[in-house]
Structures are given as C-alpha cells and as structure tokens.
Amino acid sequence: MLSSIAKPFAALALAAALISIVLAALGASPLGVFAALGEGAFGSWYACVDTIVKSTPLIFTGLAVSLAFSGALWNIGADGQLTIGAIAAGAVGTHLGDFPHSIAIATILAAGALGGAVWGGIAGWLRARRDVNEVISTIMLNFVAVQALSWVVHGPLMEPSRAYPTSSPIAPAAQLEFYFAPSRLNLGMLLAVVLAAACYMLLFNTSTGFELRAMGRNRRAATFFGIRIPALTVWAMALSGALAGLGGAVQVSAISHRLYEKLSPGWGFEAIAVALVARLNPLGIIPAALLFGALDNGSQAMQRTQGISPELVQVIQGLVILIILAFDTPAWGGLRENIFGASGDDAAAVPPVAEMPDA
Amino acid sequence: MLRANAITKRFGRTLALDGVDFEALPGEIHALVGENGAGKTTLMKVLSGSLAPDNGQAVLDERPLQAGSPRAALEAGIAAVHQSPMLFERMTWEENLALGGFDPGAELLDLAAVATRARALAAKLGFELPPGGITIENRSVAERVRLEVLRALSFNPRVLILDEPTSVLGPSELAAFLDLLRNLRGEGRIVVLITHKLAEAIAVADRVTVLRRGRVVARTTPAETSEEQLAGLMIGEIVIQPDAAAARSHTGAPVLQIENLALADHTGRRILDGLSFRVSAGEIAGIAGVDGNGQTELVELLAGVRKPSDGKVTSRGAMSVIPQNRDLDGLILDMRLWENLILARPLREQVTLHGWLNASRAIGLCRELIERFRIRAPGPDTLASALSGGNRQRLEVARAISSQPRVIVAHNICRGLDLVATAEVHRRILDFAAGGGAVLLISSDLDELLAICGRLLIISGGKIRETNPGDRDPQRLGLLMAGARD
Numbered sequence: 067m068l069s070s071i072a073k074p075f076a077a078l079a080l081a082a083a084l085i086s087i088v089l090a091a092l093g094a095s096p097l098g099v100f101a102a103l104g105e106g107a108f109g110s111w112y113a114c115v116d117t118i119v120k121s122t123p124l125i126f127t128g129l130a131v132s133l134a135f136s137g138a139l140w141n142i143g144a145d146g147q148l149t150i151g152a153i154a155a156g157a158v159g160t161h162l163g164d165f166p167h168s169i170a171i172a173t174i175l176a177a178g179a180l181g182g183a184v185w186g187g188i189a190g191w192l193r194a195r196r197d198v199n200e201v202i203s204t205i206m207l208n209f210v211a212v213q214a215l216s217w218v219v220h221g222p223l224m225e226p227s228r229a230y231p232t233s234s235p236i237a238p239a240a241q242l243e244f245y246f247a248p249s250r251l252n253l254g255m256l257l258a259v260v261l262a263a264a265c266y267m268l269l270f271n272t273s274t275g276f277e278l279r280a281m282g283r284n285r286r287a288a289t290f291f292g293i294r295i296p297a298l299t300v301w302a303m304a305l306s307g308a309l310a311g312l313g314g315a316v317q318v319s320a321i322s323h324r325l326y327e328k329l330s331p332g333w334g335f336e337a338i339a340v341a342l343v344a345r346l347n348p349l350g351i352i353p354a355a356l357l358f359g360a361l362d363n364g365s366q367a368m369q370r371t372q373g374i375s376p377e378l379v380q381v382i383q384g385l386v387i388l389i390i391l392a393f394d395t396p397a398w399g400g401l402r403e404n405i406f407g408a409s410g411d412d413a414a415a416v417p418p419v420a421e422m423p424d425a
Numbered sequence: 426m427l428r429a430n431a432i433t434k435r436f437g438r439t440l441a442l443d444g445v446d447f448e449a450l451p452g453e454i455h456a457l458v459g460e461n462g463a464g465k466t467t468l469m470k471v472l473s474g475s476l477a478p479d480n481g482q483a484v485l486d487e488r489p490l491q492a493g494s495p496r497a498a499l500e501a502g503i504a505a506v507h508q509s510p511m512l513f514e515r516m517t518w519e520e521n522l523a524l525g526g527f528d529p530g531a532e533l534l535d536l537a538a539v540a541t542r543a544r545a546l547a548a549k550l551g552f553e554l555p556p557g558g559i560t561i562e563n564r565s566v567a568e569r570v571r572l573e574v575l576r577a578l579s580f581n582p583r584v585l586i587l588d589e590p591t592s593v594l595g596p597s598e599l600a601a602f603l604d605l606l607r608n609l610r611g612e613g614r615i616v617v618l619i620t621h622k623l624a625e626a627i628a629v630a631d632r633v634t635v636l637r638r639g640r641v642v643a644r645t646t647p648a649e650t651s652e653e654q655l656a657g658l659m660i661g662e663i664v665i666q667p668d669a670a671a672a673r674s675h676t677g678a679p680v681l682q683i684e685n686l687a688l689a690d691h692t693g694r695r696i697l698d699g700l701s702f703r704v705s706a707g708e709i710a711g712i713a714g715v716d717g718n719g720q721t722e723l724v725e726l727l728a729g730v731r732k733p734s735d736g737k738v739t740s741r742g743a744m745s746v747i748p749q750n751r752d753l754d755g756l757i758l759d760m761r762l763w764e765n766l767i768l769a770r771p772l773r774e775q776v777t778l779h780g781w782l783n784a785s786r787a788i789g790l791c792r793e794l795i796e797r798f799r800i801r802a803p804g805p806d807t808l809a810s811a812l813s814g815g816n817r818q819r820l821e822v823a824r825a826i827s828s829q830p831r832v833i834v835a836h837n838i839c840r841g842l843d844l845v846a847t848a849e850v851h852r853r854i855l856d857f858a859a860g861g862g863a864v865l866l867i868s869s870d871l872d873e874l875l876a877i878c879g880r881l882l883i884i885s886g887g888k889i890r891e892t893n894p895g896d897r898d899p900q901r902l903g904l905l906m907a908g909a910r911d
Binding site: 270271272273274275276279280283284286287288289290291292 | 756
C-alpha cells in the first residue's frame with residue numbers, strides 16, 4: 067500500500083533529477099525553474115484555481131478513457147467526443163436565454179453528454195456490429211469532429227457580424243458562474259470529482275461494471291459466461307463518449323462561453339496518459355489530472371520568469387509521464403524486493419499454500 | 426549430465442521448490458512425476474532458464490547455467506517444450522518453426538529452407554508434416570505437440586525437457602510419441618519427461634524422480650517400483666476411485682434435448698452434421714472422440730457462444746458449461762477468485778441487488794466454496810493465476826455446481842489433472858448426477874468416460890452415434906472414435 071503512494075513521488079523525484087541535468091546543460095538554474103513552476107501552479111489563490119480549471123477537462127476525458135480501457139475498448143477518440151459535446155453545448159447554449167439558470171445548465175450539460183455519447187456510440191456500434199477496430203474508428207472520428215467544429219464556426223453557428231470564426235456567446239443563463247470572481251473557480255471541477263466517484267462505483271460496485279471489467283480482462287471467457295459483448299461495447303463506448311462530451315460542455319459553459327477552432331489543445335490525447343498514470347482507476351484520475359494541469363499551468367510562469375521555451379515545457383511533461391509509467395512495472399516490484407527483501411511480514415502470517423492440506 | 430543443485434523457488438507465499446536435487450544422464454529418459462502443484466513445471470522452468478531460482482543452480486556437464494536466461498540455456502544445449510502450447514495460432518507452421526533453429530540465418534527469411542529441414546527431421550523421427558502454408562489454428566493438439574517438439578529439436582539440443590506433452594494425446598498418438606522419445610534417447614540425448622501419467626513413466630523411463638509439495642520424495646527405476654507405489658509416493662495417501670454404479674442405475678425425464686444440430690464454417694464445410702441426442706436427469710452421458718471432431722464447436726453452441734446453422738437445443742432448466750480451456754475460456758486469470766466465481770450469471774445475480782454488487786457477500790460465498798470444494802488458495806482475494814491447474818479446475822467445478830443448474834456440460838475437465846484432483850472432480854460430478862442433475866461429459870479420455878458415464882456416445886467427423894450400453898470394450902470404442910464403421 068505504502069509503495070503505491072510512494073511510487074509516483076519517487077517517479078517525480080527522478081523526473082526532477084533528469085530535468086535538472088537538462089536545465090543545467092542549457093545554462094538555466096534548475097532550482098529557479100522548479101520554484102517558478104511551483105509558484106506558477108500553486109503559488110497563489112489564482113494560480114491554484116487556474117491549475118484546477120486546467121485539470122477539469124483532463125478529469126472528464128481521463129474518466130472517459132479509463133472507463134473504455136477497463137473494458138479493453140481502446141477509445142482514442144475522447145478528443146473528438148469532447149469536441150462534438152462542445153459543439154452540441156455551444157449550439158444549444160445560445161437558445162437558453164429564457165430558461166431559469168438551473169434548467170439551462172442541465173440542458174447545456176445534457177446536450178454535451180448526448181453529443182459525446184453519439185460520437186462514442188458510433189465507434190462502439192461499428193465495433194460491435196461491423197467488427198471495425200475502435201482505435202481506427204475513433205481516430206477517424208476525431209478528424210471528422212475537428213472539421214465539424216471548424217465548419218460550424220465558419221458556417222451555421224458563426225457569430226452574426228461574420229468577422230471572426232467563432233460562435234455567438236451562449237446565454238448567460240447557461241453559463242456556469244465563477245465563484246469568488248475574478249477567479250475562475252466553478253462548479254465544473256466539483257462535477258468532475260463527483261463523476262470520478264460515480265465511475266469508480268460503476269466499475270467496482272455494480273454488476274454491469276463487473277461485466278465490463280471481465281470483458282476487458284478476457285473477452286472469450288466473458289462470452290462463455292453469457293455476457294452480452296456487443297451491447298456492452300456500444301453502451302460503454304457511448305458512456306465513455308458522454309463523459310468526454312460533458313467535459314466539452316463544461317468547458318463551453320464555464321470557460322470559453324463560445325465555440326472556436328482548436329477549442330481542445332488535445333485534452334483527449336493527454337487523457338490517455340492521465341488514465342494510464344492513474345492505472346485506469348477513476349479515483350486516481352483526479353490527482354493524475356491535477357498533476358498534468360499543474361505542469362501545464364506552472365510552465366507558463368516558467369516561461370515568463372525564467373525564459374524557458376514552451377517546447378522545453380513539453381519535454382518536461384513528456385519525461386514526467388514516461389518516468390511514472392516506467393516506474394509502474396513489475397520491474398519496480400522486483401527492485402523493491404531486492405532492496406527490502408520479499409514482502410516478509412505478511413508471508414509469515416499465513417502458512418505457505420504448498421503446505422496446506424490438499425484433499 | 427544435467428544436474429540441479431538444491432534449487433529453491435518461492436512465489437509469494439508459496440514455496441514451489443524446496444531444496445530440490447535432480448540429475449539426468451545422457452542416453453536416458455528421466456521421468457519427473459508428481460501431482461499438480463508439486464513443482465514439476467517450476468523445476469523445468471529453472472532448468473530451461475525461464476525462471477531464476479532463489480537458491481541453488483542448474484549445472485550441465487559441470488558448467489553452471491546462467492540463471493533466468495532461456496537463451497543461455499538454449500545455447501548450452503537445453504531445449505524445452507512447455508505445457509501450454511507456445512505456438513502462434515495465426516501463423517503457418519513453417520513460420521512457427523522459423524523461430525527455431527531451422528532458419529539458415531540469412532538476411533532474408535527462407536521459409537522454404539525451413540520447411541525442407543523440418544520435413545527431413547520429422548521424417549527421421551517418424552512423422553509427417555502438413556502441406557505448406559497451413560496455419561496452426563485448425564491443427565489437432567497432437568500435431569501441435571509434434572511441432573513444438575520439432576521446434577525444440579531444431580536447435581539440436583543435448584537436453585530436451587518436455588512438460589506434460591502426452592496429456593493431450595490419444596492412445597495411438599501416444600505410442601508413436603513414446604517411440605519418438607526412445608529414438609531421441611538412442612541418439613544419446615538427455616530426455617526429461619514431466620508427467621503425472623504413471624503408466625507412461627513406467628513404460629518409457631529409465632529412471633523416475635518423484636516430487637511432492639516441492640520436495641523430492643523418491644528416486645527410483647521402473648523395475649523397482651509400480652504404478653501403485655508411485656501413486657502413493659506422489660500423493661501420500663490412498664485414492665478412492667469413485668463408484669460409478671450410482672450414476673448408471675437410474676435416470677429420469679430428459680433435460681437436455683439436441684435436435685438435428687448442425688454447424689457449417691464460412692466455406693460451407695459441415696463441422697457438426699445433424700446431431701440428435703438427449704440427456705436425462707440423473708444421467709451422466711459421455712461423448713468420446715479424438716480432439717478436433719467438432720467437440721469444441723458443440724460446447725460453444727451449447728454455451729451460446731455460437732449460433733447453429735440448423736437444429737435446436739432445448740434445455741429444461743439452467744445449464745452450466747465448463748469449457749475445456751480453463752485458462753482461456755473458463756477463468757479470467759488476472760481477476761480474483763471471487764470475481765471469477767461471479768462470472769457465472771446465477772451466482773452474480775445471487776450477490777447483486779438492483780444492479781449493485783455486494784462484494785462482501787461474493788467474498789463470503791467464495792470462502793464457503795473454497796472450503797467446501799477444498800480449493801487450495803490463501804483466500805477469495807487471490808488471483809486465479811496463483812492457483813495450480815487442479816485448483817483452477819476445482820474452482821470451475823465449484824462454480825458450475827453452486828450455480829445450481831439442471832444440466833452441466835463439461836469438456837475435457839480432467840485434462841492435465843493429477844489423480845487426487847481427477848477423483849475429486851469425478852466425485853463431484855457423480856454427486857451432482859445422483860442428486861438428479863443431468864451431465865454431458867465430453868472427453869478424449871476413454872478411460873475417464875468408461876469410469877463414470879452411464880451412457881456413451883461417439884463423435885467423429887462432426888457426426889454422433891450412440892453405442893450399445895453393454896459395449897464397453899475400450900479397443901472397439903477406440904476404433905469407433907478413430908472413425909471406423911461397424
């Protein structure tokens with residue numbers, strides 16, 4: 067148990083050491099850079115809130131990825147699903163001016179979830195009925211979603227003055243408000259955390275979640291025991307898409323308030339790294355997404371104060387992910403055994419299986 | 426000379442090998458016998474370099490082997506044939522063999538050269554290879570074993586270690602295979618044969634080493650011992666063969682009815698051709714046949730994994746299926762025991778309320794079944810992969826029976842199991858039938874079927890036929906299994 071907590075920290079320490087070498091070689095002061103990174107990510111109330119805001123879409127998409135991956139459905143399309151969810155939210159959001167706030171919010175979020183569910187569901191249906199590999203279909207649907215966004219902001223949803231490729235802002239009633247403005251703290255993060263708990267319960271406390279995990283571990287055995295693979299595939303991909311789409315809707319409702327091209331900087335792809343770092347555990351998604359959000363947020367301060375190029379920031383992010391994943395292997399267990407001895411205490415508590423009476 | 430010196434290997438809480446000494450001489454077939462979980466396979470893996478021992482070392486001709494390196498073992502002249510097939514299903518047999526020593530090692534892969542060399546070696550060993558370009562997936566198990574042996578021999582090893590190679594072979598294939606081993610011995614190689622089939626060990630081995638619970642309990646020769654004595658050494662207790670009489674005496678109303686069942690593959694070839702039979706309450710009906718005659722497909726149809734092209738299956742009451750491939754179809758190895766238990770829908774429903782899974786109830790149920798079915802496991806939270814083959818099968822039987830079905834369909838359930846586990850699985854099946862359940866037991870082991878089945882059917886070429894109730898002559902039945910007509 068201890069090791070599962072210590073591991074990510076050890077990985078971070080190793081990443082910091084490696085990065086220090088790179089920074090020193092480039093003539094920058096590693097300490098100054100890390101201080102700026104920490105300062106940028108957590109140095110003030112605003113910095114903390116911005117870290118949270120930057121992490122929120124990563125939680126939604128991270129949950130989408132971890133849910134699908136738990137069923138061995140390799141959904142690479144969280145980005146497209148988020149984009150379609152955002153389009154649906156942006157389209158619906160402009161028409162909600164006459165509704166009460168709560169209904170408008172519920173509607174815009176539902177529209178986003180539905181949009182994402184349709185986009186994920188298409189890939190699920192193609193897998194279940196036509197045996198199309200979901201890796202391919204979700205990547206293709208990503209392209210379609212990006213172009214669809216580009217088209218709507220140049221066409222049907224373009225703002226009335228036709229000067230900029232953006233949509234009209236959504237109605238104020240459909241906007242998630244900022245608490246403690248001017249900070250951008252909003253309800254989106256809370257929703258993400260609640261959904262993470264819900265996903266955890268779905269996977270580990272329900273019969274359907276069990277079926278999904280069984281399908282993920284051994285599709286053949288799941289088939290033998292009457293688990294309806296096609297239905298479960300469509301359902302899981304739709305739910306995965308809904309989570310990503312909801313992330314898109316939250317982004318539109320709380321932050322961007324309108325649609326524009328390249329709305330997502332690649333959250334759906336970063337989400338794969340988030341989900342893997344969290345070992346697909348929905349509760350682990352929250353700290354993993356916060357880590358990525360903090361790196362992203364802190365790196366801007368790093369650029370400002372230390373003159374580190376944004377490219378180097380990406381190098382640092384990449385190194386951190388790689389090192390965390392590299393630590394997350396049986397080899398690490400072996401290393402621990404070599405240093406601390408085989409898990410000695412609990413081995414003594416129970417007699418070895420080989421000595422138990424057989425029959 | 427191949428020697429293992431005081432090898433100790435521990436897996437978590439399990440002491441798999443406890444200071445094992447072992448030696449085998451050139452020109453010798455050395456049988457390594459023991460029940461499931463005795464440590465045979467672990468010892469083999471240490472000798473062939475795929476596992477590093479915690480203590481001790483393997484020595485070939487006074488030279489210590491590098492621990493934990495299959496490549497080093499191979500270079501030193503030790504080749505192994507593993508228990509579970511290590512073939513690439515969707516590749517051709519030549520491609521599979523190209524990974525062995527047949528590849529001339531030129532820049533480009535020369536499959537024709539591989540095939541020629543393989544055929545030459547196969548001919549020398551007395552068997553034939555299929556036509557070129559045929560993939561592994563539809564080949565019989567006997568052919569797969571031969572291909573694996575061939576691949577191992579392609580390295581021209583001085584030591585060949587075989588892990589339970591014969592458990593999948595029919596009677597006629599077995600004789601040929603034992604001759605093959607004798608040929609290898611004649612060439613002065615060291616052959617280590619891991620088996621739990623004692624008759625076989627006595628028939629072919631020069632010396633026998635008996636393992637029990639990770640320790641060597643006897644070193645002997647066939648001349649000095651007997652099957653009974655070896656069985657006693659292996660298990661340390663007397664096995665009571667189940668009494669089949671009960672199952673034969675009374676049967677009730679038909680529970681499982683199969684009518685005109687047919688299955689064609691995508692080319693239109695008939696894999697199953699108009700099967701009709703019924704199984705009644707309280708009856709154990711056996712289907713005997715050489716593997717690859719449609720049994721797997723029949724089980725898949727009964728389990729609902731496939732749809733028949735024609736005909737229908739009627740079952741009065743729930744059915745539990747125990748598929749033949751424990752590790753692929755029956756269990757999810759990297760899930761916990763209790764999770765594997767609730768793979769069965771009736772058990773899952775038992776611990777589910779309004780869609781919510783009650784894990785502690787499932788764990789309680791699992792603990793109860795571990796106790797009742799004597800599954801050797803630390804507890805319900807153990808991963809299925811940590812169990813030995815026999816205990817995996819006990820888990821499957823426990824799951825099937827506790828699902829309270831009217832019918833159990835079981836396919837090769839005792840394959841690879843030792844005497845104790847086999848007897849116990851059979852006793853459970855007999856108890857189930859005695860309690861009014863219907864059992865369809867599909868097996869390629871005629872002795873098993875004759876021991877516990879009241880009625881015997883033969884499957885051959887996708888067709889099924891009843892046998893005469895009085896006809897229990899294994900030789901005649903063996904001929905029918907091979908496809909002979911009356």
